[in-house]
Amino acid sequence: MNERFAAVEIISAKRDRLELSDDQIDWTVDAYTRGVIADEQMSALLMAILLNGMNNREISRWTDAMVASGEKMNWSKLDRPTVDKHSTGGVGDKITLPLAPLVAACGAAVPQLSGRGLGHTGGTLDKLESINGWKANLSSDQMLKVLQECGAVICAAGAGLAPADKKLYALRDVTGTVGAIPLIASSIMSKKIAEGTSALVLDVKTGSGAFISDPKNATLLAKTMVDLGKRAGVKTTALVTAMDVPLGLTVGNSLEIRETLEVLAGGGPSDVVELTLILANEMLAAVGIKPKVSPEQALKNGMAMDVWQKMISAQGGDNDAPLPVAKEKLEITASTSGKLLTLDAMKIGVAAWRLGAGRQKQGEVLQLGAGVEIHVKPGDMVKSGQSILTLHTDDSTRFARAQEVLTGAYSIGGSDDIVKRLPLVIERIEG
Numbered sequence: 267m268n269e270r271f272a273a274v275e276i277i278s279a280k281r282d283r284l285e286l287s288d289d290q291i292d293w294t295v296d297a298y299t300r301g302v303i304a305d306e307q308m309s310a311l312l313m314a315i316l317l318n319g320m321n322n323r324e325i326s327r328w329t330d331a332m333v334a335s336g337e338k339m340n341w342s343k344l345d346r347p348t349v350d351k352h353s354t355g356g357v358g359d360k361i362t363l364p365l366a367p368l369v370a371a372c373g374a375a376v377p378q379l380s381g382r383g384l385g386h387t388g389g390t391l392d393k394l395e396s397i398n399g400w401k402a403n404l405s406s407d408q409m410l411k412v413l414q415e416c417g418a419v420i421c422a423a424g425a426g427l428a429p430a431d432k433k434l435y436a437l438r439d440v441t442g443t444v445g446a447i448p449l450i451a452s453s454i455m456s457k458k459i460a461e462g463t464s465a466l467v468l469d470v471k472t473g474s475g476a477f478i479s480d481p482k483n484a485t486l487l488a489k490t491m492v493d494l495g496k497r498a499g500v501k502t503t504a505l506v507t508a509m510d511v512p513l514g515l516t517v518g519n520s521l522e523i524r525e526t527l528e529v530l531a532g533g534g535p536s537d538v539v540e541l542t543l544i545l546a547n548e549m550l551a552a553v554g555i556k557p558k559v560s561p562e563q564a565l566k567n568g569m570a571m572d573v574w575q576k577m578i579s580a581q582g583g584d585n586d587a588p589l590p591v592a593k594e595k596l597e598i599t600a601s602t603s604g605k606l607l608t609l610d611a612m613k614i615g616v617a618a619w620r621l622g623a624g625r626q627k628q629g630e631v632l633q634l635g636a637g638v639e640i641h642v643k644p645g646d647m648v649k650s651g652q653s654i655l656t657l658h659t660d661d662s663t664r665f666a667r668a669q670e671v672l673t674g675a676y677s678i679g680g681s682d683d684i685v686k687r688l689p690l691v692i693e694r695i696e697g
């Protein structure tokens with residue numbers, strides 16, 4: 267095939283801070299998906315994009331080209347409006363798990379395409395795989411069937427959906443180019459647009475445990491994605507939310523499923539419940555549903571739990587099987603008494619990763635019971651010798667590396683010291 271451009275011209279243009287034309291962008295994304303542009307050339311271009319940025323037109327065209335690289339899903343056979351939520355990724359962020367069945371219990375359809383862990387952040391599919399028999403890979407027909415029967419489905423994106431993103435995502439992961447706003451925005455939004463949801467609520471994380479730690483950049487990312495959604499006809503709202511401290515009291519696959527079940531049973535940690543309810547109300551409002559039973563009631567009265575159990579068994583999961591438990595445990599205790607002032611999300615996320623909850627290389631088998639259990643959160647009083655964290659792993663040789671990263675992961679001060687935390691919801695952006 268006679269190619270319209272040469273990759274080196276495109277790389278040089280971005281290196282020299284020039285704008286790429288629509289034709290250049292269309293060709294680049296298509297040629298990379300076809301294997302005409304080599305990984306080393308695309309790596310150079312991704313780094314040039316990370317360093318020199320893209321304007322809104324370029325980001326929008328790049329996103330459209332990624333959508334066009336694959337198929338688009340269609341939910342017109344459903345009798346309820348579709349709404350999805352996407353988080354940019356955090357530590358202990360299990361919100362999708364209680365949220366999808368909850369929003370379905372309140373009347374919307376939730377086609378939730380989720381991912382695997384990336385770096386120090388956990389992945390919804392990995393968490394669900396700690397349920398015996400549960401299957402992440404469904405065909406489009408199977409996905410539609412689960413949605414029709416249960417109102418919600420959480421599964422992996424099929425190979426045909428935004429294949430350009432699959433290649434680019436894997437390359438970004440190993441070339442230090444994950445953190446570029448144009449690349450994150452186009453990666454997330456291309457999948458959501460191809461997924462065919464009518465409305466979308468984005469949870470853009472900021473703080474030490476997020477990919478974008480500076481709240482100003484998180485707001486810019488949120489605005490960029492809301493704008494991309496609007497252009498594509500998807501009603502998109504974004505909340506910028508705190509990820510300075512892990513969400514909830516568990517980080518790690520089966521540990522987070524256990525906490526999800528607590529939330530669906532009407533209990534669970536207050537921050538997880540609060541964010542789940544805020545996002546549920548946003549999702550229902552986005553599709554104009556005023557539920558007869560409020561999300562708060564649906565958590566308390568078992569309606570959300572019923573949808574969860576149906577959804578898990580529709581995907582082969584055994585709701586009655588015990589969850590995996592790690593073989594070894596280690597308590598981390600307070601060396602002094604006082605008020606817990608900080609608990610660093612990034613350090614806890616990396617510790618869970620090193621204990622076996624995350625992958626060190628692509629395709630690695632996870633320890634589903636591994637992770638970190640948190641016993642106190644900033645603002646709580648602790649006594650000397652009290653347990654702050656419990657580390658879980660199947661392999662006790664992993665404790666040393668986890669403990670290494672936990673140095674300085676928390677601080678204890680006097681009872682009058684003020685806890686400095688980001689508010690749970692920092693900003694709301696509507697399209």
Ligand code: URA
Nearest residue numbers: 354355449450453454
């Ligand atoms: N999630 C995605 O799907 N893509 C990114 O680039 C980052 C988080």
